[in-house]
Amino acid sequence: MTRRNFLTSTLIAGFAASFAWSPVASAEEIQVGSHMPLTGSLARSGQSFREGMLVAVKMYNDSQTKHQIKVTLIDDETQPAKAVGAVEKLASDGAVAILGGYGSNIVGPASDTANRLGKVYITAGAVSEELVQRGNKNFFRINNNAGYLRGFEGMVEELKAQSVSIVASTREAPMLLAKGLEESLAKKNVKVTLHPFDPAITDFKPIINKVKLQDKSEIIFMSAYENDYVGIIRAAKVLKPGVKLISGAWSLAIPKMYQDFPDLMQNVVGTTPLPYPVDMKDAEGQAFVAAFKTMFNKDIDYAATLSFVKTMVLCEALGRAADAGTLKTGGLADEVRKTKRSSVLGPIAFNETGDNPNFTLAMGQHREGKIVLVSPAEQATGKIAYPGLPW
Amino acid sequence: MLELSQQAIFSGLLVGSVYALVALGIALTFGAMKIINLAHGELVLLAAYMAYFIESRTGWNPYAAIPLAFAITAVVSIAVYLLIDRIKLHRELNSLILTFAIGIILTNGILLVFASDVRSTNSPVLQDALSFHTVYAMKGELTAFVVSLAVMSALWWWLKLSWYGRAVRAVSSNRDAAMLMGIDPRRVELAAFLVAGILASVAGVALFTMSVVQPALGPALTVKAFVVTVLAGVGSIPGVFCAALLLGVTEAMTVTLASSALQELVGMVLFLLVLFFMPNGLFGARARRG
Numbered sequence: 001m002t003r004r005n006f007l008t009s010t011l012i013a014g015f016a017a018s019f020a021w022s023p024v025a026s027a028e029e030i031q032v033g034s035h036m037p038l039t040g041s042l043a044r045s046g047q048s049f050r051e052g053m054l055v056a057v058k059m060y061n062d063s064q065t066k067h068q069i070k071v072t073l074i075d076d077e078t079q080p081a082k083a084v085g086a087v088e089k090l091a092s093d094g095a096v097a098i099l100g101g102y103g104s105n106i107v108g109p110a111s112d113t114a115n116r117l118g119k120v121y122i123t124a125g126a127v128s129e130e131l132v133q134r135g136n137k138n139f140f141r142i143n144n145n146a147g148y149l150r151g152f153e154g155m156v157e158e159l160k161a162q163s164v165s166i167v168a169s170t171r172e173a174p175m176l177l178a179k180g181l182e183e184s185l186a187k188k189n190v191k192v193t194l195h196p197f198d199p200a201i202t203d204f205k206p207i208i209n210k211v212k213l214q215d216k217s218e219i220i221f222m223s224a225y226e227n228d229y230v231g232i233i234r235a236a237k238v239l240k241p242g243v244k245l246i247s248g249a250w251s252l253a254i255p256k257m258y259q260d261f262p263d264l265m266q267n268v269v270g271t272t273p274l275p276y277p278v279d280m281k282d283a284e285g286q287a288f289v290a291a292f293k294t295m296f297n298k299d300i301d302y303a304a305t306l307s308f309v310k311t312m313v314l315c316e317a318l319g320r321a322a323d324a325g326t327l328k329t330g331g332l333a334d335e336v337r338k339t340k341r342s343s344v345l346g347p348i349a350f351n352e353t354g355d356n357p358n359f360t361l362a363m364g365q366h367r368e369g370k371i372v373l374v375s376p377a378e379q380a381t382g383k384i385a386y387p388g389l390p391w
Numbered sequence: 392m393l394e395l396s397q398q399a400i401f402s403g404l405l406v407g408s409v410y411a412l413v414a415l416g417i418a419l420t421f422g423a424m425k426i427i428n429l430a431h432g433e434l435v436l437l438a439a440y441m442a443y444f445i446e447s448r449t450g451w452n453p454y455a456a457i458p459l460a461f462a463i464t465a466v467v468s469i470a471v472y473l474l475i476d477r478i479k480l481h482r483e484l485n486s487l488i489l490t491f492a493i494g495i496i497l498t499n500g501i502l503l504v505f506a507s508d509v510r511s512t513n514s515p516v517l518q519d520a521l522s523f524h525t526v527y528a529m530k531g532e533l534t535a536f537v538v539s540l541a542v543m544s545a546l547w548w549w550l551k552l553s554w555y556g557r558a559v560r561a562v563s564s565n566r567d568a569a570m571l572m573g574i575d576p577r578r579v580e581l582a583a584f585l586v587a588g589i590l591a592s593v594a595g596v597a598l599f600t601m602s603v604v605q606p607a608l609g610p611a612l613t614v615k616a617f618v619v620t621v622l623a624g625v626g627s628i629p630g631v632f633c634a635a636l637l638l639g640v641t642e643a644m645t646v647t648l649a650s651s652a653l654q655e656l657v658g659m660v661l662f663l664l665v666l667f668f669m670p671n672g673l674f675g676a677r678a679r680r681g
């Protein structure tokens with residue numbers, strides 16, 4: 001045998017062996033589409049969503065040999081029209097389901113398009129109530145406004161606070177949460193003052209001065225996004241209103257905020273599913289943390305966790321539908337609806353509108369680089385520092 | 392209410408000074424070449440990220456990043472000018488599309504290099520609070536105000552008294568007549584773009600010391616700067632400063648007296664009113680008469 005023949009036959013044998021023994025070789029490939037805001041104003045959340053999704057797909061594909069999920073991701077640039085175009089393109093390219101994006105104003109039209117095209121659409125980044133009131137049978141979501149609302153409301157009750165100033169961005173999701181809190185806290189005789197602000201605002205001193213001189217509240221609650229949190233807390237640090245606690249909603253009680261802004265985050269409280277350092281009780285959670293570290297060399301964050309859970313839920317439903325042979329005959333939505341599982345976010349199950357009524361979050365407090373769960377009492381990993389302020 | 396209003400006016404003046412810093416670059420290129428550089432906000436943002444780079448890597452004061460920021464923005468400014476210079480037809484209109492595209496490229500470049508995280512200074516010195524009777528500010532904001540005043544004075548001096556400054560004004564008034572007087576308009580326009588780059592570098596660093604930056608901020612900065620430029624009227628550097636302060640104070644007073652949700656709306660209403668009643672801007676007509 002000449003050297004060339006030896007090399008050729010070795011290569012052919014190698015290919016043959018790899019096809020014969022590789023578990024992937026005989027697996028059915030299932031095409032899934034995804035659109036996320038990888039650029040634009042929601043890029044930070046979109047990038048985290050992408051990471052959580054990739055980890056979930058890898059874990060699912062590695063966990064079994066029958067199905068291999070392949071995801072095609074399109075950047076929607078934080079624009080609803082681009083998201084609609086992305087869904088249409090993904091569907092025409094053969095995606096059987098869509099892993100949805102971030103932001104209610106983007107998810108709304110994108111999921112309508114998916115529904116029109118008969119594709120299942122699942123998201124963990126849109127909390128608007130309208131999304132589950134459309135009668136859209138192919139729409140599912142992991143998180144909702146009520147979950148965030150319950151988290152903060154419970155903490156206010158436990159602290160017996162009498163007054164709250166809500167500083168809220170006029171974007172759809174923050175305003176929805178703010179209005180919900182205003183209504184529910186008022187029913188509990190808590191004095192609430194709402195300060196809506198335009199997302200373009202960068203100087204929050206005039207607003208915080210109102211809190212200081214007019215509201216005189218015990219707690220400031222920020223319903224906004226990361227850049228707003230930094231501006232609000234910085235203004236509060238300058239003006240030092242007589243509040244006892246600064247708290248907020250999503251993407252606040254995450255390790256990265258403390259790492260980036262240590263002088264501003266001490267004692268600040270935000271909604272979170274997990275303490276930090278992460279203490280996963282179940283095997284899936286531990287595997288998620290390890291895989292995330294391996295793939296991205298960093299710790300998991302809040303948005304990545306949400307995306308991981310929604311992707312896992314969809315992957316499992318895809319597997320079940322493929323096993324039942326109903327994947328291409330509209331059986332996927334039924335399989336997603338049958339989901340009943342525990343997750344790092346708590347129990348996941350969908351009601352008739354596609355919402356996950358079990359979704360609820362704890363409140364975590366930044367303490368010297370750690371995040372301590374301080375409410376509700378049954379989930380608490382430590383006592384809340386109250387009064388507790390960054391200054 | 393008095394205390395609230397005092398703080399609002401003070402905060403508005405400080406914010407307005409940064410608006411002025413961002414707007415001066417646009418005002419210069421618009422005034423000199425009738426070109427609206429829609430990538431100017433991204434240039435400012437690029438400089439802000441240079442400040443972040445220097446602070447996070449060395450722990451130095453972000454203002455130490457100005458030379459690096461200028462070097463980067465100068466290179467980009469020259470590239471932008473050279474591209475604009477290749478436009479032979481309808482330069483004003485086509486340059487809009489070109490600079491808009493450059494802005495998108497810069498935004499995505501920043502996103503690739505610095506990721507999408509929000510950034511701001513962690514310097515304790517710049518974040519410290521200072522109080523004057525009943526009003527408060529961060530040291531970073533006061534520093535930015537002083538820097539803004541100094542830069543505006545330097546620009547005014549350059550335009551009024553230096554040879555290149557006078558040449559910029561000559562080219563701005565009549566390009567052909569300036570050529571007949573021995574001025575090379577391309578060199579002068581390049582100089583204007585370079586000076587706009589200097590202004591962007593200082594503005595970006597100042598912005599980083601008192602606010603939060605993220606890759607998607609560029610277009611918002613450009614729009615704000617353009618509003619200030621039009622409010623001021625073409626050709627008036629002190630006018631840009633005054634218009635920026637007016638906009639800053641108007642926005643802050645809106646938050647205090649009405650609702651913070653109306654801040655941007657009131658700013659735009661002011662812009663439209665000035666355009667309607669004074670089409671040359673608040674200071675433009677007077678400057679021309681002068």
